Amino acid sequence: MNDEPEWLVRARAVQALAQSGLAFTRDPYDRERYEALTAIAAQMMAGPSGADPDALRTIFEAERGYATPKLDVRGAVFDAEGRLLMVRELADEGRWTLPGGWADVNQTASECAVREVLEESGYRVRAAKLALVHDRARQGHHPAGPFSICKLFFLCTLLSPEPERLDGNIETADARFFAEAEIPDDLSTGRVLPHQIARLFAHRAEPGLPTEFD
Structure with a gap:
């Protein structure tokens, strides 16, 4: 059973969806939406953890392709x-x-x-x-x-x-x-x-x- 906090599980899921979406979309408007989701995921994770959301967003943006473990x-x-x-x-x-x-x-x-x-x-x-x-x-x-x-x-x-x-x-x-x-x-x-x-x-x-x- 996953004993991690729910906010972390959800933020990680949002980041994975955004990363996979960016890997496959060809629509510029969808790309903007997925980039916005990446920023939201960084903010979700940074709030409770105390991390820098800009630093997290940079880490997330460096991930390319379909999101896998x-x-x-x-x-x-x-x-x-x-x-x-x-x-x-x-x-x-x-x-x-x-x-x-x-x-x-x-x-x-x-x-x-x-x-x-x-x-x-x-x-x-x-x-x-x-x-x-x-x-x-x-x-x-x-x-x-x-x-x-x-x-x-x-x-x-x-x-x-x-x-x-x-x-x-x-x-x-x-x-x-x-x-x-x-x-x-x-x-x-x-x-x-x-x-x-x-x-x-x-x-x-x-x-x-x-x-x-x-």
């Missing part, structure tokens, strides 16, 4: 002792999360997850199983964001016991393996939640579990 990929890497790899995010006050990020074009979702693990931790891995397909809003991630996001969590096999030296990594400050009882409390909850980590440990313990979704 954005795709976030995460790699769940376990070592031989059953500990989970986590990284400390520089962008979120040094909080801990699973390595991952936005999916890139010209790569499959699993390739993106493997790349993100290498870039953020130095470990080379192989994606072995898609464990979780979660809608960010339905799972209760905070803080809420302006766009719909689909999150894919892949179980990954560790290919080497030692990380490679990373030059120019500007995303993470640390990478460590944690036992389930040692998972840090200061999680980056916009990226991963405790119940998702628990399910990933369950999938590691029982590889035959089906992919969980929604």
Whole structure:
């Protein structure tokens, strides 16, 4: 169940309708109407959140084409002792999360997850199983964001016991393996939640579990 505030859900829906309308309309008057809806969506979202409506409108106007959820990929890497790899995010006050990020074009979702693990931790891995397909809003991630996001969590096999030296990594400050009882409390909850980590440990313990979704 989506526990986000109704104003955010409605503002996001208006923005998506405006974006999709702009992608397909050929009528100049309809274009003006959809542009006005974009501005209204920014105002709807800015009011309760305290954000700058002009800044939100600029973000919305940069989105092109039919509006669809954005795709976030995460790699769940376990070592031989059953500990989970986590990284400390520089962008979120040094909080801990699973390595991952936005999916890139010209790569499959699993390739993106493997790349993100290498870039953020130095470990080379192989994606072995898609464990979780979660809608960010339905799972209760905070803080809420302006766009719909689909999150894919892949179980990954560790290919080497030692990380490679990373030059120019500007995303993470640390990478460590944690036992389930040692998972840090200061999680980056916009990226991963405790119940998702628990399910990933369950999938590691029982590889035959089906992919969980929604």
